[in-house]
Amino acid sequence: xxxxxxxxxxxxxxxxxxAEFEMERDGFKLKLTKEIAFAKEHAPMxxxxxxGLQAVAAPAVQPLLNPILPAAAPSQPAPAAAGADIYQVTxxxxxxxxxxxxxxxxPFVQVGDIVKKGQVxxxxxAMKLMNEIESEVAGExxxxxxxxxxPVEYGEVLYRLRLTGS
Amino acid sequence: xxxxxxxxxxxxxxLRIIWACRELGIKTVAVHSEADKDSLHVRFADEDVCIxxxxxxxxxxxxxxxxxxxxxxxxxxxxxxxxxxxxSAAFAEVCKACKITFIGPKPQVLATMGEKxxxxxxVKKAGVPILSGSDGVVADEEEALRIADRIGYPVxxxxxxxxGGRGMRIAADETELQRVFPVAREEARAAFSVPxxxxxxxxxxxxxxxxxxLGDSKGNIxxxxxxxxxxxxxHQKLVEESPSxxxxxxxxxxxxxxxxxxxxxxxxxxxxTIEFLLQDSQFYFIExxxxxxxxxxxxxxxxxxxLIKEQIRIAAGNPISFKQDQIIFRGHSIECRINAEDPVTFxxxxxxxxxxxxxxxxxxxxxxxxxxxxxxSPYYDSMVAKLITYGNNRDEAISxxxxxxxxxVIEGIKTNISLQxxxxxxxxxxxxxxxxxxxxxxxx
Numbered sequence: 096x097x098x099x100x101x102x103x104x105x106x107x108x109x110x111x112x113x114a115e116f117e118m119e120r121d122g123f124k125l126k127l128t129k130e131i132a133f134a135k136e137h138a139p140m141x142x143x144x145x146x147g148l149q150a151v152a153a154p155a156v157q158p159l160l161n162p163i164l165p166a167a168a169p170s171q172p173a174p175a176a177a178g179a180d181i182y183q184v185t186x187x188x189x190x191x192x193x194x195x196x197x198x199x200x201x202p203f204v205q206v207g208d209i210v211k212k213g214q215v216x217x218x219x220x221a222m223k224l225m226n227e228i229e230s231e232v233a234g235e236x237x238x239x240x241x242x243x244x245x246p247v248e249y250g251e252v253l254y255r256l257r258l259t260g261s
Numbered sequence: 262x263x264x265x266x267x268x269x270x271x272x273x274x275x276l277r278i279i280w281a282c283r284e285l286g287i288k289t290v291a292v293h294s295e296a297d298k299d300s301l302h303v304r305f306a307d308e309d310v311c312i313x314x315x316x317x318x319x320x321x322x323x324x325x326x327x328x329x330x331x332x333x334x335x336x337x338x339x340x341x342x343x344x345x346x347x348x349s350a351a352f353a354e355v356c357k358a359c360k361i362t363f364i365g366p367k368p369q370v371l372a373t374m375g376e377k378x379x380x381x382x383x384v385k386k387a388g389v390p391i392l393s394g395s396d397g398v399v400a401d402e403e404e405a406l407r408i409a410d411r412i413g414y415p416v417x418x419x420x421x422x423x424x425g426g427r428g429m430r431i432a433a434d435e436t437e438l439q440r441v442f443p444v445a446r447e448e449a450r451a452a453f454s455v456p457x458x459x460x461x462x463x464x465x466x467x468x469x470x471x472x473x474x475l476g477d478s479k480g481n482i483x484x485x486x487x488x489x490x491x492x493x494x495x496h497q498k499l500v501e502e503s504p505s506x507x508x509x510x511x512x513x514x515x516x517x518x519x520x521x522x523x524x525x526x527x528x529x530x531x532x533x534t535i536e537f538l539l540q541d542s543q544f545y546f547i548e549x550x551x552x553x554x555x556x557x558x559x560x561x562x563x564x565x566x567x568l569i570k571e572q573i574r575i576a577a578g579n580p581i582s583f584k585q586d587q588i589i590f591r592g593h594s595i596e597c598r599i600n601a602e603d604p605v606t607f608x609x610x611x612x613x614x615x616x617x618x619x620x621x622x623x624x625x626x627x628x629x630x631x632x633x634x635x636x637x638s639p640y641y642d643s644m645v646a647k648l649i650t651y652g653n654n655r656d657e658a659i660s661x662x663x664x665x666x667x668x669x670v671i672e673g674i675k676t677n678i679s680l681q682x683x684x685x686x687x688x689x690x691x692x693x694x695x696x697x698x699x700x701x702x703x704x705x
Contacts, residue, residue, distance in 0.1 A: 189312050189329035221329035222359065246333030248311040249326065250295060 101125075182232050184254040186247045190221030194243045202243075208236045209259060217253060234258045262577050263287050263338045263362070267331045268302065270342030271321060272630045273647060274555075275302035278340045281569035290334045292327055294320035296638045301630045308334050315640045321345045324352050331361050338362035338576060340569075344642070347552040348375050348424070364576040366476075366551050370527050374549045378421045378459035384546050387526035389519045392538070392545045394461035405442050405460060406435060412462045418442060420449035421457035424548060426496025428452050431463055461547070466696035467538035468507050469493065471550075472520035473560045473568070476529040477575045483585045484517045485560050485568075488534075491695040492684065494607065494704065499677075500684060501556035502595040503563050506655065506693035507539060516544050523549060532557075532572050538697075555598070555647070558628060562594035562651040592651055593658040597666065597681040599629075599646040601637045604680040611639040615673035620665035624651040624658070637674055645676065655693070659685055 104118075105127060116127040186192070194202035194217055204216045215227045216236075234256030241253055266282055267290040268275045275291060279302060282289045291306030296315035303309045310330040313320030320326065322345055331339055339361055341347035347365065350372040356363040365371070374380045378397045385391050393412040398421050399405050409416045409432065418441060420428030430445040432438035442458075450456035473485040489505035490498045508516070520535035523546060534550040557568050566588070574582060601610045613636050619627040629646035631637070637645060648665055652658035666682045680703070684690050689699070 189310055189326050189333065191333060221325060221332065246310075248330070249313045249320075250311050 180258045181237065182234055182256045182258050183252045184216065184228075184230060184256060186219060186249060186251045186253055187228065188219055188221060188226065189248055190219040190226070190246070192241050192243070192245050192247045192253060193218040193220060193225075194239075196225075204236050204254075206236050206238060210234060210236060210256065219247065228253070230254075230256070232256060232258055263573065265290060265307075265334065265336045265338075266364070266573070267292060267327070267334065267336035267339045267361075268306065268342065269321065269327045269339050269346055270344070271297055271300060271302060271641065273628045273644075274342040274553075275300075276305065276630050277628055278342065278569055279305050281567060281573060284567075285570060285573060287573070290330065290336050292321075292330045294640070296640055299635075301632065301635075310334060315638065317345070317640065324349075324355055327352075328355055328359055328361070332359070336361065338364055338573075340364040340572070341552070343552050343555055344425070348550075350375060362576050364572055365531050366527075366529060366533065370529060371551050373527055374533075374551050375424070376421055376457075377419060377424060377548050378457070380549055381459070381546070383526055384523040384549075387522050389523050389526075389546045390544060392461040392464070392547065395459045397459065398457040399460055402439065402442050405438060408460050409435070409438050412460075414438075415463040416460050417463040418445040418458050418460055420445070420453055420455075421459055422453035422455040423449060424550070426493070426498075428458075429496060464538055464540045464545075466698045467491075467540040468505070468696055469498075469536065470505050470508070470516065470539050470544065471534045471536040471554075472517055473554075473557070474520055474524045474529065474533050474535060475568075475571055475575065475581050476524055476531060476533070477580045478530055478578060479580045480528070481581050482521050482524045482529065483581055483583070483588065484520055485564050485566060485588060486590055487513065487516065488556055488559055489695065490556065491697050492690075492699050493697055494700045498556065498598065499700070500595065500597055500681070500690075501559055502593065502655075502658070503559040504590065504593065507695070512539075512542070512544075519544070519546070531575050532568055555644070556596050558626060558647060558649045559594040559596050562626070562649060563590055563592055564588055565591070592653050593655040594649060594651045595655075595658045595662050596647055596649045597662060597685075598644055598677075599648055599669070599671070599681070600643045600677045601645050601674045602643050602677055603675045604677045607677075609639065609643045610675035611637045611643075612674040613637070614645075614671060616670055617672075618668075618670035619646075620648070620669050622661075622665075624661045625649070625665050626651070631671070645671065645674075648681075656691075659691060 118125045204210055210216055210230045212233045213229050216230045217228050218225045219228055237255045237257050239254045265288040268278045279289050289306040291303045291309040292312045293303050294313055294315050312326035312330050313323050339356055346352040348371055350368045353363040353368040353371055381391050395408050415431055415433045418430045428449050430441040432441050445458050446456040449458055469490045470487050472487050476482045486503055487505050488501050488503045490501045492500040523535050532553045534554050536547050537544045538547055561568055603610055614631055617631060617633045626649040631645050650658050650661040652661055663685045666678055669678055
């Protein structure tokens with residue numbers, strides 16, 4: 096892989112939704128990690144969605160090159176408050192987590208969706224009752240660290256949203 | 262036998278239940294509030310589920326959360342410990358509906374004995390002596406005054422849905438009764454959601470004697486002797502012991518028989534305690550506690566019987582594992598409750614324990630969930646440890662308690678260790694001259 100290919104690859108990854116990328120070829124190993132800190136405290140962002148994403152991703156991508164490759168990529172400055180606009184939706188109750196209203200339906204939300212405040216984003220079932228969980232903020236779904244059908248406890252992180260302030 | 266039990270409690274009793282489960286080969290699930298996430302009961306249970314924020318109402322008292330935790334962990338039974346949901350008929354009903362075994366009496370028994378005025382009526386019908394007082398709940402102030410006039414002052418107004426020494430007001434005369442009656446009703450409503458109160462004659466200086474009983478699903482009832490719990494402050498027990506020096510063998514038998522009559526009257530199952538007041542060689546039923554109690558260790562020490570294991574076995578459908586005549590009462594045991602509070606003012610003292618070292622040696626038992634660097638949070642009750650001693654006789658039990666209190670190290674918070682030492686050194690205590698007025702001399 097030459098430097099141009101490497102640069103294109105890095106740009107592609109930073110503009111994508113992937114948080115991590117790893118690649119191995121003969122004599123060459125590449126791992127790219129986006130640094131996004133998740134903070135419980137958040138300040139609503141006034142920036143537009145696309146601009147915001149680029150502002151977070153571009154400076155944060157730091158290529159970690161295997162020592163086999165002699166050239167070292169220039170290090171990027173750490174992003175300022177990249178995590179301040181990430182909101183964690185946590186389980187308000189104990190039960191079983193479900194992404195969709197029933198096994199045959201589409202999930203309430205998927206990664207990349209923009210949710211409104213008050214929108215139902217999942218179900219937690221307990222004692223045979225399906226409890227609809229609403230989002231308390233407006234934001235873009237970045238990730239969901241729980242699996243469908245998984246037991247969850249009070250306070251468990253269900254979704255991470257990037258605040259959109261609307 | 263159960264494969265997995267969920268413990269709906271915290272602190273030392275949650276650990277106590279885990280010990281019994283480990284001995285029985287049963288897996289354990291600890292539920293906890295966010296404030297307790299580093300607690301020992303969470304660490305030592307096989308699984309743990311966070312069920313809510315620090316406030317008890319939203320965590321340990323949250324029936325839905327506890328049941329949901331049992332569901333997601335497939336727990337077959339729940340041990341409620343003491344306090345919290347242990348005497349909640351509603352909780353026991355929900356467990357039953359969800360096909361989870363509640364380790365304790367049946368919901369109906371919890372309801373009957375939980376309503377203290379009704380409990381009085383029930384045992385009275387069975388022939389157990391009760392204090393003179395109202396027939397059930399007192400409707401209004403006029404009725405209160407009539408009853409007090411009949412039975413004579415002083416009287417005590419008690420919350421019908423109360424218990425554990427809470428929600429009680431004493432009136433020495435008519436004026437005072439007129440003043441405290443509405444206050445007692447309001448306090449009852451605030452604390453127990455029900456303003457109902459009843460009235461009893463207030464005895465001047467009785468001894469508090471309670472009997473431990475066990476019942477099983479086959480109708481067997483046994484008693485495991487008495488505990489004297491006269492040393493109390495604001496109706497909260499400080500020191501408990503077994504046996505009581507005040508009972509002759511004949512009186513003991515009479516009271517034990519009365520306790521078993523009361524238990525049989527409600528077909529009692531699992532562990533329970535019948536509380537009496539003893540004054541001038543007369544005893545009177547005051548209430549029944551339909552749960553395992555804080556002071557159960559002193560009974561375990563003098564009988565050699567593991568009460569928590571018995572509770573679990575009984576709940577699993579087994580008969581009590583021994584007969585009445587197989588119980589051997591040996592020696593004497595005392596328990597001192599160690600609280601996180603100022604030993605003189607009794608103000609609670611939450612904080613972080615910077616240094617902890619328990620006493621040990623022959624005849625010494627410590628039931629606790631504290632350790633060095635642990636936080637005593639302000640959200641729950643202030644008891645941090647139970648120090649229990651056993652001796653061949655009362656003097657030896659006292660002597661072991663004294664030397665244990667002298668070397669017990671709990672730093673970083675204030676505790677009542679020095680108060681307990683004063684009590685152990687008190688000649689009146691050593692002579693066994695106890696009554697519920699004992700602590701009056703210690704309160705300035």
